[in-house]
Amino acid sequence: AQSVAQPEDQVNVAEGxxxxxxxxxxxxxNPYLFWYVQYPNRGLQFLxxxxxxxxxxxxxxxxxxxxxxxxxxxxxxKPSALxxxxxxxxxxVRPAAYSGGYQKVTFGTGTKLQVIP
Amino acid sequence: SQTIHQWPxxxxxxxxxxxxxxxxxxxxSNPNLYWYRQAxxxxxxxxxxxxxxxxxxxxxxxxxxxxxPQDRQFILSSKKLLLSxxxxxxxxxxxxxxxxxxxxxxGQGTRLTVV
Numbered sequence: 001a002q003s004v005a006q007p008e009d010q011v012n013v014a015e016g017x018x019x020x021x022x023x024x025x026x027x028x029x030n031p032y033l034f035w036y037v038q039y040p041n042r043g044l045q046f047l048x049x050x051x052x053x054x055x056x057x058x059x060x061x062x063x064x065x066x067x068x069x070x071x072x073x074x075x076x077x078k079p080s081a082l083x084x085x086x087x088x089x090x091x092x093v094r095p096a097a098y099s100g101g102y103q104k105v106t107f108g109t110g111t112k113l114q115v116i117p
Numbered sequence: 118s119q120t121i122h123q124w125p126x127x128x129x130x131x132x133x134x135x136x137x138x139x140x141x142x143x144x145x146s147n148p149n150l151y152w153y154r155q156a157x158x159x160x161x162x163x164x165x166x167x168x169x170x171x172x173x174x175x176x177x178x179x180x181x182x183x184x185x186p187q188d189r190q191f192i193l194s195s196k197k198l199l200l201s202x203x204x205x206x207x208x209x210x211x212x213x214x215x216x217x218x219x220x221x222x223x224g225q226g227t228r229l230t231v232v
Protein backbone atom coordinates (compact mmCIF):
# COMPACT_ATOMS: atom_id res chain seq x y z
CA ALA A 1 0.00 0.00 0.00
CA GLN A 2 1.25 3.46 -0.79
CA SER A 3 1.83 6.05 1.91
CA VAL A 4 3.15 9.53 2.56
CA ALA A 5 4.84 10.71 5.73
CA GLN A 6 5.25 14.33 6.72
CA PRO A 7 7.21 13.86 9.93
CA GLU A 8 6.93 17.44 11.16
CA ASP A 9 3.58 18.61 12.42
CA GLN A 10 4.82 22.19 12.40
CA VAL A 11 7.87 24.02 11.08
CA ASN A 12 8.86 27.43 12.38
CA VAL A 13 11.28 29.59 10.43
CA ALA A 14 12.32 33.22 10.61
CA GLU A 15 11.43 35.47 7.71
CA GLY A 16 14.26 35.59 5.20
CA UNK A 17 15.69 32.25 6.24
CA UNK A 18 15.57 29.16 4.03
CA UNK A 19 12.77 26.70 4.73
CA UNK A 20 12.38 22.97 4.25
CA UNK A 21 9.22 20.92 4.66
CA UNK A 22 9.91 17.22 4.66
CA UNK A 23 8.08 14.45 2.84
CA UNK A 24 8.88 10.76 2.41
CA UNK A 25 6.79 8.30 0.45
CA UNK A 26 6.22 4.67 -0.27
CA UNK A 27 4.71 3.51 -3.56
CA UNK A 28 4.94 0.55 -5.90
CA UNK A 29 7.22 1.43 -8.79
CA ASN A 30 8.05 4.96 -9.78
CA PRO A 31 6.14 7.82 -8.14
CA TYR A 32 4.39 10.93 -9.23
CA LEU A 33 4.78 13.43 -6.40
CA PHE A 34 2.90 16.64 -5.65
CA TRP A 35 2.97 19.52 -3.21
CA TYR A 36 -0.10 21.58 -2.34
CA VAL A 37 -0.60 24.56 -0.06
CA GLN A 38 -3.71 25.39 1.94
CA TYR A 39 -4.48 28.75 3.50
CA PRO A 40 -7.01 28.92 6.38
CA ASN A 41 -10.56 28.01 5.37
CA ARG A 42 -9.58 27.60 1.74
CA GLY A 43 -9.11 24.73 -0.66
CA LEU A 44 -5.74 23.27 -1.57
CA GLN A 45 -3.67 24.96 -4.27
CA PHE A 46 -1.21 23.08 -6.44
CA LEU A 47 2.43 24.16 -6.01
CA UNK A 48 4.56 21.76 -8.01
CA UNK A 49 4.97 18.17 -9.10
CA UNK A 50 7.64 15.66 -9.98
CA UNK A 51 6.92 13.47 -12.98
CA UNK A 52 10.27 12.51 -14.42
CA UNK A 53 13.59 14.04 -15.39
CA UNK A 54 15.40 16.65 -13.34
CA UNK A 55 15.27 15.85 -9.65
CA UNK A 56 14.92 19.53 -8.74
CA UNK A 57 11.46 20.79 -9.56
CA UNK A 58 10.54 24.47 -9.49
CA UNK A 59 7.04 25.63 -8.77
CA UNK A 60 4.87 28.56 -7.81
CA UNK A 61 5.77 31.38 -5.40
CA UNK A 62 9.50 30.55 -5.46
CA UNK A 63 9.09 27.05 -4.07
CA UNK A 64 11.08 24.09 -5.27
CA UNK A 65 11.32 20.45 -4.31
CA UNK A 66 14.02 17.87 -4.63
CA UNK A 67 13.21 14.29 -5.55
CA UNK A 68 15.56 11.74 -4.03
CA UNK A 69 14.77 8.24 -5.20
CA UNK A 70 17.22 6.43 -2.92
CA UNK A 71 15.82 8.15 0.14
CA UNK A 72 12.24 8.10 -1.19
CA UNK A 73 11.91 11.76 -0.31
CA UNK A 74 10.45 14.85 -1.90
CA UNK A 75 11.26 17.77 0.39
CA UNK A 76 9.80 21.20 -0.30
CA UNK A 77 12.22 24.12 -0.11
CA LYS A 78 12.41 27.86 -0.49
CA PRO A 79 15.59 29.95 -0.25
CA SER A 80 14.02 32.86 1.63
CA ALA A 81 10.77 32.51 3.58
CA LEU A 82 8.06 35.16 3.60
CA UNK A 83 5.46 35.72 6.29
CA UNK A 84 2.85 35.15 3.59
CA UNK A 85 4.18 31.60 3.13
CA UNK A 86 2.62 30.66 6.48
CA UNK A 87 0.10 27.95 5.63
CA UNK A 88 -0.54 24.21 5.69
CA UNK A 89 1.47 22.17 3.19
CA UNK A 90 0.52 18.77 1.84
CA UNK A 91 2.64 16.23 0.01
CA UNK A 92 0.90 13.64 -2.18
CA VAL A 93 1.93 10.56 -4.17
CA ARG A 94 0.46 8.23 -6.75
CA PRO A 95 2.03 5.44 -8.80
CA ALA A 96 3.42 6.42 -12.18
CA ALA A 97 2.51 3.17 -13.88
CA TYR A 98 -0.92 3.29 -15.47
CA SER A 99 -2.80 0.07 -14.99
CA GLY A 100 -6.21 1.24 -16.08
CA GLY A 101 -9.00 2.63 -13.96
CA TYR A 102 -8.63 4.97 -11.05
CA GLN A 103 -5.19 5.52 -9.58
CA LYS A 104 -5.37 6.47 -5.97
CA VAL A 105 -3.64 9.59 -4.72
CA THR A 106 -2.40 9.47 -1.15
CA PHE A 107 -1.97 12.71 0.78
CA GLY A 108 0.21 13.29 3.80
CA THR A 109 -1.26 14.66 7.01
CA GLY A 110 0.09 18.14 6.36
CA THR A 111 2.78 20.34 7.88
CA LYS A 112 1.96 23.74 9.27
CA LEU A 113 4.56 26.29 8.26
CA GLN A 114 4.87 29.32 10.49
CA VAL A 115 7.13 32.12 9.24
CA ILE A 116 8.06 34.47 12.06
CA PRO A 117 8.58 38.16 11.21
CA SER B 118 -9.56 28.68 -18.12
CA GLN B 119 -10.97 26.11 -15.78
CA THR B 120 -12.72 27.04 -12.57
CA ILE B 121 -14.42 25.10 -9.82
CA HIS B 122 -17.31 26.38 -7.77
CA GLN B 123 -18.34 24.91 -4.47
CA TRP B 124 -21.14 26.10 -2.25
CA PRO B 125 -22.15 27.00 0.32
CA UNK B 126 -18.98 28.21 2.04
CA UNK B 127 -20.35 27.58 5.51
CA UNK B 128 -23.32 25.61 6.76
CA UNK B 129 -24.76 24.93 10.19
CA UNK B 130 -27.26 22.10 10.26
CA UNK B 131 -29.08 20.29 13.09
CA UNK B 132 -28.55 16.60 13.70
CA UNK B 133 -30.95 14.54 11.62
CA UNK B 134 -31.41 17.13 8.91
CA UNK B 135 -30.59 16.48 5.24
CA UNK B 136 -27.51 17.77 3.45
CA UNK B 137 -26.77 18.81 -0.09
CA UNK B 138 -23.44 20.28 -1.14
CA UNK B 139 -22.87 21.15 -4.76
CA UNK B 140 -19.76 21.46 -6.87
CA UNK B 141 -19.52 22.49 -10.51
CA UNK B 142 -16.56 22.73 -12.84
CA UNK B 143 -16.25 25.07 -15.80
CA UNK B 144 -13.91 25.10 -18.75
CA UNK B 145 -13.22 21.41 -19.07
CA SER B 146 -14.95 18.21 -20.12
CA ASN B 147 -15.15 14.77 -18.60
CA PRO B 148 -13.13 15.55 -15.50
CA ASN B 149 -12.66 13.11 -12.66
CA LEU B 150 -14.44 14.57 -9.65
CA TYR B 151 -13.73 14.03 -5.97
CA TRP B 152 -15.21 14.77 -2.56
CA TYR B 153 -12.80 14.95 0.37
CA ARG B 154 -13.37 15.62 4.03
CA GLN B 155 -10.76 17.35 6.13
CA ALA B 156 -11.07 16.97 9.88
CA UNK B 157 -9.44 19.37 12.32
CA UNK B 158 -7.69 21.24 9.52
CA UNK B 159 -5.41 18.36 8.72
CA UNK B 160 -5.41 15.18 6.69
CA UNK B 161 -7.65 14.65 3.71
CA UNK B 162 -10.01 11.70 3.59
CA UNK B 163 -11.29 10.74 0.16
CA UNK B 164 -15.03 10.14 0.38
CA UNK B 165 -16.17 9.65 -3.21
CA UNK B 166 -14.81 9.88 -6.72
CA UNK B 167 -16.45 9.83 -10.11
CA UNK B 168 -14.96 9.12 -13.51
CA UNK B 169 -18.14 9.93 -15.43
CA UNK B 170 -21.84 10.76 -15.28
CA UNK B 171 -23.65 8.44 -12.92
CA UNK B 172 -20.43 6.65 -11.97
CA UNK B 173 -19.70 6.99 -8.27
CA UNK B 174 -17.17 5.10 -6.19
CA UNK B 175 -17.21 5.25 -2.43
CA UNK B 176 -14.00 5.03 -0.50
CA UNK B 177 -15.38 4.96 3.01
CA UNK B 178 -18.76 3.57 4.15
CA UNK B 179 -20.62 6.33 5.95
CA UNK B 180 -23.69 8.42 6.28
CA UNK B 181 -23.07 10.24 3.01
CA UNK B 182 -23.78 9.66 -0.66
CA UNK B 183 -22.73 11.35 -3.88
CA UNK B 184 -24.25 11.83 -7.29
CA UNK B 185 -23.08 13.14 -10.64
CA PRO B 186 -26.16 14.12 -12.63
CA GLN B 187 -24.18 16.07 -15.23
CA ASP B 188 -20.63 15.88 -16.56
CA ARG B 189 -19.37 18.81 -14.51
CA GLN B 190 -21.66 18.63 -11.48
CA PHE B 191 -20.95 16.66 -8.34
CA ILE B 192 -23.29 16.58 -5.34
CA LEU B 193 -22.66 15.34 -1.82
CA SER B 194 -25.76 14.40 0.16
CA SER B 195 -27.01 12.96 3.36
CA LYS B 196 -30.52 12.04 4.42
CA LYS B 197 -29.82 12.49 8.13
CA LEU B 198 -26.74 14.27 9.42
CA LEU B 199 -24.76 13.03 12.40
CA LEU B 200 -22.57 15.09 14.70
CA SER B 201 -19.59 13.22 13.30
CA UNK B 202 -20.34 14.59 9.82
CA UNK B 203 -18.98 17.98 10.88
CA UNK B 204 -15.88 18.99 8.99
CA UNK B 205 -14.43 20.83 6.04
CA UNK B 206 -15.60 19.34 2.74
CA UNK B 207 -13.58 19.83 -0.40
CA UNK B 208 -14.51 19.15 -3.98
CA UNK B 209 -11.75 18.62 -6.52
CA UNK B 210 -11.33 17.79 -10.18
CA UNK B 211 -8.59 16.33 -12.29
CA UNK B 212 -8.20 15.42 -15.93
CA UNK B 213 -7.04 11.84 -15.98
CA UNK B 214 -7.82 9.22 -18.53
CA UNK B 215 -4.49 7.53 -18.98
CA UNK B 216 -2.54 10.40 -17.45
CA UNK B 217 -1.94 9.83 -13.75
CA UNK B 218 0.54 12.72 -13.61
CA UNK B 219 -2.03 15.50 -13.57
CA UNK B 220 -2.59 17.62 -10.50
CA UNK B 221 -5.90 18.20 -8.78
CA UNK B 222 -7.76 21.50 -8.54
CA UNK B 223 -9.76 22.13 -5.40
CA GLY B 224 -12.81 24.18 -4.61
CA GLN B 225 -12.84 26.65 -1.75
CA GLY B 226 -14.44 24.19 0.61
CA THR B 227 -17.59 24.04 2.74
CA ARG B 228 -17.34 24.27 6.51
CA LEU B 229 -20.14 22.06 7.84
CA THR B 230 -21.08 22.21 11.50
CA VAL B 231 -23.69 19.78 12.71
CA VAL B 232 -25.30 20.90 15.96
